[in-house]
Each structure stands twice: as C-alpha cells, then as structure tokens.
Amino acid sequence: MKGITHIILLLAIGVGISSCSKNEEALNPSNADVTYQVPQGNAAYDQTITGYYNTYGSYLLYKFSDRDAYWTPTMWKKPVQSSTGNWSVGADVVPAIADYIAPQLDLIDKSLFSLYPASFLKQFLPVKLLLCSKVDSIYTTYVFTPVYTPAKGVKKIAAYYSYDNIAINYGDASVNQMTAAEKLAFLARLNQVLFQSINDRGLIKPTIEFNNSADYSTTLTTQAAAYGKGIISTYYSATALSDWNAFVMAMVTLSETDLNRSVANTNSSAVGILNATKDANGLIRKRYNIVRNYYINTYQVDLQKIGNKARGM
Structure with a gap:
C-alpha cells in the first residue's frame, strides 16, 4: 500500500461506481462526489x-x-x-x-x-x-x-x-x-457504540441455537415473566434479535460482578441477570453463554472481558 490511499465514490444518474464499504454498500445522493483520503x-x-x-x-x-x-x-x-x-x-x-x-x-x-x-x-x-x-x-x-x-x-x-x-x-x-x-x-x-453500530447495521444475527432457546410466541405481561423464560429485552417487545443485542450490550457494558449481583426481578436493567433473583430457572445464564461462546469461537472476542475492563476489572 502506498503512502496515500485514495478512494473516490461517485454516484450519478444512470451511472454507479461504488467502493467497498465493509458489509454494506454506501448510498449517496445523485451527482455526489465523496472523497476520503489518508494521510490528510x-x-x-x-x-x-x-x-x-x-x-x-x-x-x-x-x-x-x-x-x-x-x-x-x-x-x-x-x-x-x-x-x-x-x-x-x-x-x-x-x-x-x-x-x-x-x-x-x-x-x-x-x-x-x-x-x-x-x-x-x-x-x-x-x-x-x-x-x-x-x-x-x-x-x-x-x-x-x-x-x-x-x-x-x-x-x-x-x-x-x-x-x-x-x-x-x-x-x-x-x-x-x-x-x-x-x-x-x-x-x-x-465499545458500546461500536456494538451499537454492529447491531444497527444487522451485521451479526442470532444463531439458530439462540433462537430456539426461548419462547417468543407467548405474550409476556411482566419483566419478571420474561426473565423466567430467559428473555432479558423489554418484555412487551421482545424478539430473538432484540434479545441477542441485549445480551451483547450487557456483556460489553457491565462486569461479571454487575451481572451476578442480586437485583429485584422487576428491574429492567441488565444488572443482576445472572443472579437467581432474576434468573430463577437458569435460562438467562444458558442463553448468555450461547452468545458469549459464539463470539469467542467465531471471532476470538470475549465480550465479557470488554465489560470487565470497562468497569476497571
């Protein structure tokens, strides 16, 4: 690679010349000429x-x-x-x-x-x-x-x-x-913003194992009921995708100490999700491990180590 790396992205009416933009094609208004160059x-x-x-x-x-x-x-x-x-x-x-x-x-x-x-x-x-x-x-x-x-x-x-x-x-x-x-x-x-960007761009999807590890078809009426089924995202709008993202964000923003703290099962934050007060049936920990192990085995990234470091551990 030479000292100056130069990519020009030009989209004109009827003509499209696009650069690779990491997992998604950049979209730009017609007739826009966008240049990124390093070094600046x-x-x-x-x-x-x-x-x-x-x-x-x-x-x-x-x-x-x-x-x-x-x-x-x-x-x-x-x-x-x-x-x-x-x-x-x-x-x-x-x-x-x-x-x-x-x-x-x-x-x-x-x-x-x-x-x-x-x-x-x-x-x-x-x-x-x-x-x-x-x-x-x-x-x-x-x-x-x-x-x-x-x-x-x-x-x-x-x-x-x-x-x-x-x-x-x-x-x-x-x-x-x-x-x-x-x-x-x-x-x-x-690091929270990095994973927000990954989640918002839909770049990492829940695994089949994760999807099958909880029942999202039954109407939930309280957060405590959601916890009992291993679901940690907001009970009235929970999906496999929102739950996967919630587990990711819990790991990268909170320490294992935070996650294992005893917190009332009416509390909607991720603090305490691995403690029996919230995880009475052990299903949250099971699903937590599915997500954590997926990142470790697929990307060699231990999300929980990021959260531990963010909390000074």
Whole structure:
C-alpha cells in the first residue's frame, strides 16, 4: 500500500461506481462526489492513521465535512430546532485540534483497537472514524421560568454512531487531563457504540441455537415473566434479535460482578441477570453463554472481558 490511499465514490444518474464499504454498500445522493483520503497531512500521526487504515480498512479523519458526519440515506442527522422549539436528537461534532490528535489516537488504540483481533475490526468497524474535539449529545430540555419553554440540552459524550461513522471525542486539551475514571468511561462508551453500530447495521444475527432457546410466541405481561423464560429485552417487545443485542450490550457494558449481583426481578436493567433473583430457572445464564461462546469461537472476542475492563476489572 502506498503512502496515500485514495478512494473516490461517485454516484450519478444512470451511472454507479461504488467502493467497498465493509458489509454494506454506501448510498449517496445523485451527482455526489465523496472523497476520503489518508494521510490528510504530513505530521507523524498521519503515518499512524495510514497504518490503521491499512490494518482495519477504516478512515480515521480529522478533516471532515458536515456531510461526512450527518448524512444518511434517509435523513440529515445534524440536530436542528423545530418550529415549536424542540431539538431533534443527535450529536454536534467538531473536528479534532491538530496538537491533540496524537494522544487522542493513543487513547483510541488503548480503549478500542488493542482489545480486538485485527480481523474483527477489519470486518466490523464502520467506514469512517471521525476524530473530534467535541461530541455533544443534543436533546430537548426545558426552562421553567419565566415561562415553560423548550431549550437546547447539551451533554459531552465520548462517542456517537451515525450510519457509516463513529464520531470520537477528546481531540482537544482535555485528553491530557483525563482521570482514570474518565478513561474507563471513555472505553465503556466507545465499545458500546461500536456494538451499537454492529447491531444497527444487522451485521451479526442470532444463531439458530439462540433462537430456539426461548419462547417468543407467548405474550409476556411482566419483566419478571420474561426473565423466567430467559428473555432479558423489554418484555412487551421482545424478539430473538432484540434479545441477542441485549445480551451483547450487557456483556460489553457491565462486569461479571454487575451481572451476578442480586437485583429485584422487576428491574429492567441488565444488572443482576445472572443472579437467581432474576434468573430463577437458569435460562438467562444458558442463553448468555450461547452468545458469549459464539463470539469467542467465531471471532476470538470475549465480550465479557470488554465489560470487565470497562468497569476497571
């Protein structure tokens, strides 16, 4: 691979020239010319970025447009305020600051890349990882005085997934001031978002063994009843797919200590799902092991080790 890797994706009316976009074909508006290129400069970290592209096939971009961050085939996802004052859900992102890209890359490597086999990331990372100095979750909040009024809520987050990209925070001075707790929170969020992107793209489906290990045809009326059948996703909308994804997210976000804690079976969080209080019939643990062993045997990825690490274990 030469120093500059260059892919141009051009979709015009009646003519389609597409690049490989990892598990799905990228869709773009007619007459759109989208170019991704690495390296984007000549700093030392640019060679690190090029190395990541050569290994994983994903573009780590610190120069990117609003289109790179917000466009999807069905909508423009940049948060906007409606005529009623409410804000659409999403994230505001700003590109990383050059002086902090090197430590940001080191943080990403320790919190994500080093935790998985290269083959897994090559297959499942989205097309773009956007290196950002700001990733803010946007939502509607309310001002109560002098009148009840919608307002823009803003919360700093470590990472955000949107269609073909993950926007990653801490490409600013704060990367050099992170506490141990903040680094763990970053690791937890980044890995959670990675698996959110895998789940949302439908790249890993429940196995036949998993599908056959629970009865989804019977109407469930409480979360406790769902637990009794080995089902951990929300009882009134549970499916094999939602349950599979719920087990994955439980493992990558919670430690084994969290999962084995005694929590009331009316509690809908994943905390305590392996304890007899929730898992009275042992079916949750059986299904947990099906999912965990599938990832270990198929991808050499132990999801629970990610959750343990995210919790400082």
